[in-house]
Structure formats: C-alpha cells, structure tokens
Amino acid sequence: MGLSEIRTAIKVDLKKPADQQAGLHNRWHPDVPFAAKIQSGEVVKIECVDWTGGQIKNDDSADDVKNVDLTKVHYLTGPFEIEGAEPGDVLIVEIQDVQPFQDQPWGFTGVFDKDNGGGFLDELYPNAAKAIWDFEGIYCQSRHIPGVRFPGLIHPGILGCAPSPEILKTWNDREANLINTTELKRIVAQPPQPQNVHAGSATGELKDKVGQEGARTIPGRPEHGGNCDIKNLSRGSKTYLPVHVPGAKFSVGDLHFSQGDGEISFCGAIEMAGVITVKLTLMKNGMRDLEMKSPIFIPGPVEPNFGPGRYITFEGFSVDENGKQHYLDATVAYRQATLRCMEYLKRFGYSDYQVYLMLSCAPIQGHVGGLVDIPNACMTLGLPMDIFDVDISPLGPAKKTDRGACAVASK
Ligand code: ZN
Numbered sequence: 001m002g003l004s005e006i007r008t009a010i011k012v013d014l015k016k017p018a019d020q021q022a023g024l025h026n027r028w029h030p031d032v033p034f035a036a037k038i039q040s041g042e043v044v045k046i047e048c049v050d051w052t053g054g055q056i057k058n059d060d061s062a063d064d065v066k067n068v069d070l071t072k073v074h075y076l077t078g079p080f081e082i083e084g085a086e087p088g089d090v091l092i093v094e095i096q097d098v099q100p101f102q103d104q105p106w107g108f109t110g111v112f113d114k115d116n117g118g119g120f121l122d123e124l125y126p127n128a129a130k131a132i133w134d135f136e137g138i139y140c141q142s143r144h145i146p147g148v149r150f151p152g153l154i155h156p157g158i159l160g161c162a163p164s165p166e167i168l169k170t171w172n173d174r175e176a177n178l179i180n181t182t183e184l185k186r187i188v189a190q191p192p193q194p195q196n197v198h199a200g201s202a203t204g205e206l207k208d209k210v211g212q213e214g215a216r217t218i219p220g221r222p223e224h225g226g227n228c229d230i231k232n233l234s235r236g237s238k239t240y241l242p243v244h245v246p247g248a249k250f251s252v253g254d255l256h257f258s259q260g261d262g263e264i265s266f267c268g269a270i271e272m273a274g275v276i277t278v279k280l281t282l283m284k285n286g287m288r289d290l291e292m293k294s295p296i297f298i299p300g301p302v303e304p305n306f307g308p309g310r311y312i313t314f315e316g317f318s319v320d321e322n323g324k325q326h327y328l329d330a331t332v333a334y335r336q337a338t339l340r341c342m343e344y345l346k347r348f349g350y351s352d353y354q355v356y357l358m359l360s361c362a363p364i365q366g367h368v369g370g371l372v373d374i375p376n377a378c379m380t381l382g383l384p385m386d387i388f389d390v391d392i393s394p395l396g397p398a399k400k401t402d403r404g405a406c407a408v409a410s411k
Contacts, residue, residue, distance in 0.1 A: 037080065048075075153302075
C-alpha cells in the first residue's frame, strides 16, 4: 500500500505581501520560530514565493528590477521542525518534483543596476535589465529574447538548515572581517540588516534580535549550504544537509525554472514562485559518520540532453578585458569566456543585455579547464546550439536578424 495523499506542509498566498505570511522568513537565525512540523521519512509539498516576494512584474519595464528592495530577500519557506532531529544528524532532502503554480506559468531573469545589487559584469553593463519567460510544460521562451527556446532543469536555489548560535557568530565575524579589510572599492558582503527583517511568526524583541544578528541569505555557506544555486539539484536529486539545531529548522526557496552554471547575473536564473515536493529523511549522527563539513549531493537522472557535439564552447583565461594578467583567477577567466560568447552571439542580432540575461538562465555548462598552468586559469562556457531557431555553429551563416529587445532601465 502506497501513500494515499501528499499533504502541503506550508501554503503561500501570492496575493498577500510576503512579509505578512508567517510561513516565510528572510534571514538565517536559530531563533526564527518553527513554522510547521514534518516527520522523518515523510513526503510533503512546500509552496514558495519567488525570492523577491513578488516585487518583479510580468511587464516590459526593468524599473522594478532597478528599484528592487534587496533588504527583503530571500523569502524562504520554513523553518520546518523535522521530528527527532538533533545537532550532528544529517537531513537527506530528496527532491521529487518542482513546478510553477498553474495560475502563474511565468518567471523572470534580471540584471541588477550596478548601484543596487550589481552582478558579474556590472563594470561593463551597469544598467538594470529584465526578460520574462513563459513556461510551456518543460520548455520556456521569452518575448524579450526571440528565437530562443529550451527545456528547464528546474530546482531550488536555496536549501539549508538553520545555523547554531556558534556557527552564526562565525559567519558574522568572518564576513565582517572581509568587509573591514577589503581593498576592493565595492560591496563584498552584506552584514546583518534589521530593515525589513521577516522572522516568521516572531514579533517584538525576538524579531529585533533576528534583525540585529540574522545572517543574510545571499551567499551559500560551507556549514549548511543555503544559496548554492546549483542547477543540478533538480528532480531526483538527493542532498545531504548538516543539522546544527534541535528540530533541524529546514528552509527552502528561491525556485528556479532554469539556470546556467555560474548564474552570472545576480538575479540570473529564471526566478519563479511554485511548489516543491520533497521527501525528508534523517540520518542519525550522519555528520560524524560521513565526516561531513559541508553538504554533499547526488544529482537526479533527469536533465536536458542536447546530444554529443551540440555545445559551442568558449575559452576564457585569467587575462582581463584591460589586458591585465591575474594569477590563476577562475572568476576573471569565466568572465572572459562569457564576454567571448557575447561577442559571438552579436553576429546573430542579439544585444549585449539579451545575451547577458540568456547566459545566466539557459542550460549553460561552465567547466574548469585548468587551475595549475601558471599564471592562467582556464574556464570554459558551453552553449547548447539547439536552443536557437537558427544555426549558430561556426560554419553556419552569420546572419543578423531582428531580435527585438529586452527591457533595459535608464541609469
Ligand atoms: Zn534565484
């Protein structure tokens, strides 16, 4: 006899502001109250708002992306009490399915303004931009990037259990140290932010405490995972998450219809609201048995298959766009691979911002070529050629056609 019913552990209301829903929160802190309980071994559906809590609209202006309030992000669903969970256990998260809501079959990809969020290429492309994607079963396409259609590898960007008070202090100390010592003239990390804190059902002093101390959800962190943005955490995958507090306090959110490796714009996946179906199982004392310091995962057997030889692959090295030599810097190298791809696709009529958005969210393969051949790191970016309605191979006809426009905001 199988399951007679899969219950929904937390529902969301897309018509109600995210900060008024007790089943959501937007900071990592051990004192955010439990929002619901799940048994070990149980299969549940969990509803999620999009990561901004509905700030981005299905229209043709990027002003909402430009003016997005980043003190509010990310809205996660939870935290869930996993019955019997203790620090030192491992929580196995088996993702059975992820789907958009049937009354909201669309998502968005954004490039943030350099002065409000920024992103991978913000020195070169400082304006906010946006593309809306319409879902058709497993496929998606955008009126803002015509001639491109691809299947999504659907997944949550964020999965994790709450930090213990000790781990939270470690996070805040080491990130403050980076902020206080960086020589870079840009924002390098986000300290706790009391403004717009949402601590679930907490009010008063407890909510204030979460605001003063709670870690932002923006980076993934080694001790618990969090915002890892790994596109392969899709259907059929199993993630092994360290448990640091009694009851685990598991949260999930930031659902993506699709994402390229690297998610090069900060709002770069196809962001959506929807439902994730998970089976949550405890592995008692799993952290000790697996000698686990960071999450591990096993991808599922489902992913877009473009066939052998169907990727056009660009190389990038750690020599930046100004000709400066960097030492084995994989980020510089990946940026160069991205720029090479962008230059190539302009031959077919696409604009810089259209390609920037496309490379963030399409099923791009980013691989490490070499990290030892001093002084150059080598990274590769593989673009599936079959997502285009024309032949983009090097021997195909490079014909510029009218590719419309994505939404771009003024500076
Ligand atoms: Zn996301």
